[in-house]
Amino acid sequence: MGDLTELLREGLPAEAVLTDPDVTGSYGRDMAGFCAAGAPAVVVLPRTVEQVQHVLRTATALRVPVVPQGARTGLSGAANATDGCIVLSLVKMDRILEIDPVERIAVVEPGVVNAVLSRAVAEHGLCYPPDPSSWEQCTIGGNIGTASGGLCCVKYGVTAEYVLGLDVVLADGRLLTTGRRTAKGVAGYDLTRLFVGSEGSLGVVVRAVLALRPAPPAQLALAAEFPSAAAACEAVRQIMARGHAPSLLELMDRTCVQAVNSLAKMGLPETTEALLLAAFDTPDPAPDLAAVAALCTDAGATEVVPAEDAAESDLLLEARRLALPALERLRPATMIDDVCVPRSQLAAMLEGTAAIARAHDLTIGVCAHAGDGNTHPVVCFDPADPDEARRARASFEEIMALGLELGGTITGEHGVGLLKKEWLAREAGPVAMEVQRGIKAVFDPLGLLNPGKVLDVPGDHSIGFPAAT
Template sequence: MNTVLDELAAGLPADALITDPASTDAYRFDEASFCAAGAPLAVVRPTETEQVQHVLRVASAHRVPVVPQGARSGLSGAANAVDGGIVLSLTRMDRILEIDPVDQVAVVEPGVLNAVLSRAVLEQGMYYPPDPSSWELSTMGGNLATNAGGLCCVKYGVTADFVRGLEVVTASGELLRTGRRTAKGVAGYDLTKLVVGSEGTLGVITKATLALRPAPEAALTMAAAFASAADALSAVTRIMAAGLQPSLCEFLDGVTVRAIQDYRDMGLPTGVGALLLTQSDRGPRAAADVEAMGEICTELGALDVAVASDATESEMLMQARRIVHFAVEKLGSTLIDDVAVPRAKLVELLDGITAIAEEHDVVVSCPGHVGDGNMHPTVIFDRGDPAAVERAQKAFDAIMQLGLALGGTITGEHGVGVLKRGWLETELGELSLGLHRKIKEAFDPLGILNPGKVLAAD
């Protein structure tokens, strides 16, 4: 190990290499602290692609595991350190290299924060739509690695829909360029889409060319309170079937609404069964859009329907949605599910989650990007009570099984990481999983890139 550290140090600036255990310990976990994490040999904080290549060459030569990390805001353990490995923290590679209004692209390094990029392109009249709730904290590298979604996916899609090309350092330290800058291009296999969402198991992203859109028109936001979650979900299916195409459609169940209000006074009605937030960003047509959404909500039993009067009120409602994770954490330890189902199955999903919570005697908070069927049922429990931990794990697994039974998936945007790798084979099947393993071997024959993540050991 001393040889590895000496070789790393030889090709890095002095402040790029951290070996003191008291300091490296801070890099062990992402936000999924329930998942196991190891003690790293070292943390490297590169500022240039060449430094990343150097780390991978040393690691490959000595077969040392490498775990790429961004802001560690992930929720599946994908960025958790492994024993004796190198943590490659990319947060200092944080430059926006180019914003091009003609080709409508931005070229960024992996450490750029989502919100920083979004604001920078907006200043030039453009828009980068993917906006996970952690957008003020999460890096573009992490967003790319997990194919992050967010609040606007219902209209605009997920991260992969906006990636034109990547610069990727391979396990051997070579530099791979995928995709292209042009709006169109179909030459060869789509390695860009393959790397996006691979959670650092196929390569380390050091640069991305991202597609932009013209800035959206002014938006209006509507909030509808319901006595029952089922009525709110029924309203969602009606809204989507009506072709209204909201730019945002978010669901907060009663447990989550109360948690938010207890965490920060946002003026939310705490006695409701659910709160539905929708938005239209079609400028002059937005008022008619939200009025039509409101009429549907009223027809389906909404207790109250309110439209934000200006951008400030709209932003307050969005802030309430963005702080869900922090608010729910105050209730206890959490296991956050990330199931997505067809929208027509949303009521069945929530009814099933309610039954699972009762069966296993746990509290489940259930917010979600309901417009695209992606729900985040969160099992809340006391980690200090072994029996409560066991019940929580059983409830978590039962929710994933339910999502699959309803024709859904075990993860809509958080990724597999450590938390869900045991469920991946259940969803994919033997043939597909075998192809996954062959792809992994082709990119990383020594198995040093983020080992133990996504694919369970044979």
């Protein structure tokens, strides 16, 4: 490791190169379960583009793998270290470089936290819509790497729709600029979209040009209780079929509701089988909320409770954001799935997941971005119990298989990482996988960038790669 650290320190401040195993070990993994993580040789925390370029040039010269990281809030193992790698943490590159209200863009470094950007643009009467549940911790670079979604996707879309241009350091240290700052632009292949969702396997994002929108009015929400998931999903079908454009349309099953109540004492209705949250951020949301309330009632809702003001709406939204941390308290560990299906198959997905939970005698809570069919079944288990861990893994796999059977995808917003790369091949098929490996070879011919993530390529350095000496 001596040559590696010495060369890195030639272009980085001493404090930006970490080698203490007790420290570097803390950068070993993200929040995904069932994903292996290795021991990095070194962790680097650059602050400039030039320093990132130096890291990549050094890695290429010594043939050392590089694992880019943001805040490590991901749920697919995409940020997990491999043995002997350089962990390239971008959290110190956290400057908002520009906010332009005329062009409605923000230019940011990858370590900017999503919520920090949202608050900064709000001062200009603008908003950055993508809002993952971890928005108070996750970084824009991580959001771009995994093509993150969020609670507002049903109306405003996902991260990919807001990334106009990127500066990317390639594996050999060259700096590539993609995209544009203009409202329109179709010159050449869309390389920007290629990097969004690539999970650090094609290059390292060091700057992003992001589209902004005018800040909408405060949203007003309602909560509808249903006696079954099928009834709640029928309400979702009708809401979308009638042309409504909610800013939020979220579903929590009974397990989620009870877990949130246990965590936060919110007084949510624990007897309901499914709780549907709908919100509108139009200047006058009352007509839309009334129409949606009627559709919920027609679909079988036992009670529909509208929020009286923005504060009550925010409380309902907070309940939904607490679903995952609440479920994590039920058992020592969780496996969080991310299967997206057509809205018409949402009920079948939830009912099938419940059947899988019963078959494996497990607690599986489901929260969902119901408006776009993106479900998050959360498998709760004890990893210290080998049989329970085996059943948890089996249920996770069966949930993904169910999603594909229903015409869906194995990941709507969390990415592939380590967790789902075998399933990517099943979903994409051999021709698509051949093309994807070809793209990887163009950008990273030595297989050094985030090896073993997303897809396997010949000669990658994902397992047991020794530290350079």
